[in-house]
Amino acid sequence: MKQDTGLLRTQKRRENEGRGNHASYGGTEQDGGMEQGSEMKVETSVTEATLDTQEERQQWSTPTEFLLACITTSVGLGNVWRFPTTAFENGGGAFLIPYLLVLLFIGRPLYFLELVMGQFSSSGSVEVWRMVPAMKGIGYGQIIAAWSVVTYFSYLMGLTVFYLIVSFSEVLPWSVCDEAWADENCVDASFNYTSNSSASYQSSSEQYYFNFVLHFKADISDGIGLPDWRMTLCLLFSWSVIFLSLGWGVKSIGKVVYFTALFPYVVLVTLLVRGAMLPGATTGMLYYIFPQWRRLLDPGVWYAAVTQAFFSLSTGFGVICHLASYNNFFHDVYRDAWIISMADTLTSLLAGFTIFSILGNLAFQLDTNIEHVVRSGSGLAFVSYPEVLAKFEWVPQLFSVLFFLMMFTLCVGSIQNLTGSIITIITDQYPAKSKFAITFGICAANFLFSLTYATPGGQWIFTLVDYFGGSFIIFILAIFETVAITVVYGLKNVLRDVKFMLNKDLGIYWRFSWYFCPVALLAILIYNMLYLCLPTLEGKPLPEAAYACGWTLAAVAISMVPVCLITTLYQAKGETFIERLRSIFRPAENWGPRKEVHRREWEKLQCEEKQRK
Template sequence: MDETTKNRGKWGNSIEFLMSCIAMNVGLGNIWRFPFVAYENGGGAFLIPYISVLILLGRPMYYLEMCLGQFSSRGNVEMFESIAQVLKGVGFGQLIGTFSVATYYCSLMALTLYYLIHSFRPDLPWSQCDPNWGRDTWLGNNTCIPSKSTEVGVENSVSSAEAWFRIEVLREATDLSHGIGYPNWELTLCLLCSWIITFCICAKGVQSSGKAAYFLAIFPFIILFALLIRSVTLEGAGQGILYFVKPNWEKLLSAQVWYAAVTQCFFSLNIGFGSVTMYASYNSFDHNVYRDAMVVTTLDTFTSFLSGLIIFGILGNLAYKMNVEVSDVVKSGGTGLAFISYPEAIAHFDIVPWLFAILFFFMLFVLGVGSLIALKGCAFTVILDAFPHLKTWHVSFGTALVGFLVGLVYITPGGQFIFTMVDFFGGTFIFYVLTIIEVLSVMWWYGLENICLDIEFMSKKRPGPYWRICWAVIIPIVLITVFVYFIATLEELKYEDQSYPGYIIVWGWALFGVGVMQPLIWWGIEIGKNYKREGVSKAILRTFKHENWGPKEEEFYNNWVEFKRERRQKTATGRHWFKHKLCVLVGK
């Protein structure tokens, strides 16, 4: 075992890893993103592709990434580089996407903290309409309805919760004709506080974040169940829940819906982000990662459905109040559901609504911290793997500082425009393409047989036909097919029916291009390191070799080499190539 391996952190125990994974995956993606994606894609119709994607793509990919991290004891960049140097850039591409998500993720936490602070008031500020809002250009000719009111509204009405969010909190610009503006100083302080808290928890790496994971994973469920009880008892809630569970079969023919299901499933489970691989890399080599993968993916899906029931119960109530259909009840997208519909429900509480507001937004903040720790951890794990002698808290501080500075763009009047653009290009598009490269490289280049033997050696459990067929056949075909069809039918990106200025879209494509070009960039760098000494041909061939792959600890590495040698001798029976591959596929 080399010095780097000895000094690398480990989880205090197996429960810390499980709780950290739950805190990472059960986050704002479930509370904010899943209900909104379902809302955009026909409600109940979205559940069918989502569950299908979870079973055939999400769970197998999550288990695979856990196995890759634990087997190699490396973060995602070093893990890909050890498989083959040409893949090193895949890890860096994932890092760019992860950093993009982390910066806007913390801006959501800043909004949550802002709401939390304003919840310490007997009269919640979003429960009543402010006469001054009538002079704001955003409200226009719409009528404001107090959120705590029980009266049925009229057409062209807006709830006070939505008006407060757009006018008081975001101070949102109606377009980008005058640029994005300057950061809101109040939200800037909230953003700074969010990053400081995250830094403090991550100051000692997994040794400190693992201890906090118990609270980060368990507390949110207590509040979610309380909100569920309140949501289903609101008047009109049944209409919203019915919209959530009743499928629109025509939507199943839309590639957009299937693309949304794949990206939401991968976003919620952090597939392709590098964070699953990173967390698993701190496990002991013989940890039961199979059990944890099953627990986390099941709990993550359960939480998404629970959040969907809560949010659509609230949407049904809003539709009843405003006298409109559920599909038309909220004009805002993205963050709007978390910061409009949930506060709307809290405003209806008859007894101490401020207390429920405090608990809810504290829960939302806790969820954000759990997920942001994992996203931030990807960056400092890459740095510490490359420079193991740096102090963990120095690296943690540096990544937090950069994240804070970049995050300022999202708390400007035009920040939600940028948020939507970065979420599309950096939060979904990059990961989708790199995940295709990842699964093709591991399953069709390194080989299904090799990776299954690696997993069997590590876990003492042989992957069955379900895992093998999903990894080698279903996942590549589905990802490529949906992606090609989505590109062919790609529509103009808009924010609330508003077109983006051309230069913003250029920045979005530039972000995407930089992310997906990382494999080529780092391939060129690796060739450049060796071509003078070895010549171009040998330098290129070196980047395609798997010679550095294997367990990082010497004892496990030697046993692994012997294990694979014995297995290959047993299977070298001279059977036909096609028959051999078919046997590997079904696990025979």
């Protein structure tokens, strides 16, 4: 058969490119009843082979670097402080059921789809839309979403640097009440709580965080104030680290991920063992997994599950496509998708057990219920955890340093890859420009934007950007993305490209999931709009002007889709309006594999399919 001949040529090319290079970390594969008899080999040396008209593109030095970079991106702050809090607020163990289902039928399929499209085209999240030129605006919208998350992630990184530095003190500063920032309601780590204690008492770690670190402003009607000089220096240091890790492209990222991907597991396991030995730890862990089955009928739980899956896996931000674009064309991303998604889920569960074991100990010492010591958002990491660290009898400074060093590495991993995706988009558009200079410019701009969060009213801005930039925008762009790829470009074409690149026939699970994704996401979005709950801070609504800014941010990001559609239509070729309209919903002439040799084989396969029809 002609199709078999084309695929045999591709397989021979795949094997030839694998010879003489480093071995892949994988072995034999089996998918849908089809076995691959020989070990998949991938190109791992940094080769620069592109179309004659395109700039050279770097590749990962080893496949392990790519895998660890993806793990670093997907396993981050969302797993350490966002997942346990979300699970706690949405039914404990019952939340795990919708979360795992969402991960199985939405998160993982979309993750694999972005990996495939990025590797197949060797392009970032804008240039990849040569497959459907009309939807190029999705990539630009993802830039705004990624930038939003990067700005407040970098602020969390600055907070982490601050706490890491003060952790080297002889006495942890939040373990005692200092008159410089504490009031008469402050109680330190040695205070003997009883059930008759006044509800107005606040822990020293809480007052230290809000009064000394944040200089928290409860009312921003007169403005958010000026940036704190200490946090400004911490942010400057943070962005210097990010710049150094990005300045030399994917090769520098590849070296950093060996540490940023593995170190958090060492710390989490260490702290879990230590936390499990504390009084009350078992109660905390049981509370974490205890199911409230009635919550399964609450649509809000499913909305939270999708939000967590997207935030955790980093799908919809363009970063996954960016990372995969530096792969060898025949690299087995099918295997990576399963490994990364499983690592993400297990890390979330590990972080949950770690944190709730310590929160259980805190509830035991305070003689109160766990719900009274859990604080959502940044409070979980910078109030509850430091408070318990201060109660460790054996070298609390050591555990504090380990924890905040872990937080720092998580921030580095998440920020460098999200920022890298933005850099890739710009360098793809302007290949003649210096990548080093572009990286410096983006890091400097992000540093200036992140200063907004270092103001006394910064927590209000943090809450606003997290809601609109980190969740709402991504929901809508993800719907556009899945419809554009599976419906407009066509699921049949996606399956053909996967077969050509990976030599795999995908089964019913992938076909069903890719059709199910946009339907499920649209249903959740409609529910969210019908029962809209705008973000609040400590139960207080934000000013109307702040909500207006949030909606403006969302509108700008989403409007990239129709604006780019109209621009592309205006530039399209064709004698009539209908011809031009049809052309922008078909793959562009330069769509396909980046290497000339792969493109020719792919085009031959397309011709053989047409002749067979």
